[in-house]
Amino acid sequence: MKKLQKNLYFLILFGLFLNIYNIHSQTNNEVSTYNWFDKNLGIESLDFKNGPAHLNFDKTANNQNRYYIDDFKNGSIMYNGQHYFDLYLKYDIYADELVLRPYAESNTTKINIIKDYVSSFKIGNQKFTNLKELSAPNLKKGYYEEVILANNTILYIKYYKERNNVVGENAFYIGYLLKYDYILFKDNDFHLINDKKEIIKLYPEDKRKINDFYFKNRNLKKEDPSLFIKNLMRYINNLNL
Known part of the structure; x- marks a missing residue:
């Protein structure tokens, strides 16, 4: 009976603890807490573990690649309403996919995180937002870097790469050309400003x-x-x- 009461007491405190952190703004203690739970529960238990495998068989020319930054960097995501911190991420801007390496050490396991559930993510100090509700035909949906300006004005930058074939010595290679789209959110509307x-x-x-x-x-x-x-x-x- 005492053990049951103790477990019930723990569950109540745990529930209160989570509610407090949902109400308050993000702090260093909050980040540390989420990291503790992720570490102790294991990466396998997280919501986004079931994303499809990320595969890349590109044979590229001149060290070109499909990524925003080729290496995995420390970052965080807002996924299905939940923050996840201290992850190893990189951004495939050709396919517009956020890629996760589940473990710190180098390995071949890579996952495309399901985009529909990603609200935003950070790689280093850069924040990217999923603008999936854009309806104008000249505006691309997907991930944009978000730059807060002033007076309810936000700059969004879409990074993408165009793919082409490069003829090399006795072989064909893939080349990528980096492109940009710029959207300004101003006066409660989205404006293309290329x-x-x-x-x-x-x-x-x-x-x-x-x-x-x-x-x-x-x-x-x-x-x-x-x-x-x-x-x-x-x-x-x-x-x-």
Whole structure:
């Protein structure tokens, strides 16, 4: 009887404990707690373990690949309403799939996490959001890097790669070309801003400011287009670069 009461007491405390952490904002203690449960329950018990295997048989040219970053990096995901931290992730931007390596040590096991249940994920300091509700035909659904600006304004960057065949010596190889789409959430709507004219249309009072930025940052636009757009939008919204 005492053992039953003790177990019941533990379950009540455990339930209260989880409710407290659902109510409060994310803290270091919260992250540590989730990590403790994941570690002790085992990665095999987590919701997303049943995703399909990630397979890649690409024979690529010039060290090109289908990933945003080729190596697995420490990150976290929001999956089916639950946070999971301290995971080993990388982002396949050709297939628009988030890939999990279930264990810290190097092995061949890789899983495509089921996209429909992923709200967002982080790799390092970069946050990616699953914009699966986009309805306009010119806007791609899927994962976008999220950059918070100001006044309910958010920049979303879609990274994707186009695949082509490369003829090598006695063999064919696969090449990948990195591309970008930029969406601005402003005035409670999503706007495609791949062109300077589209940006000026949203900020007509800042036309001169935008033209000056394009002129002064021509090299950055060629070398790192996504950083160029991030800096431009921060500049327009009077944020520190």
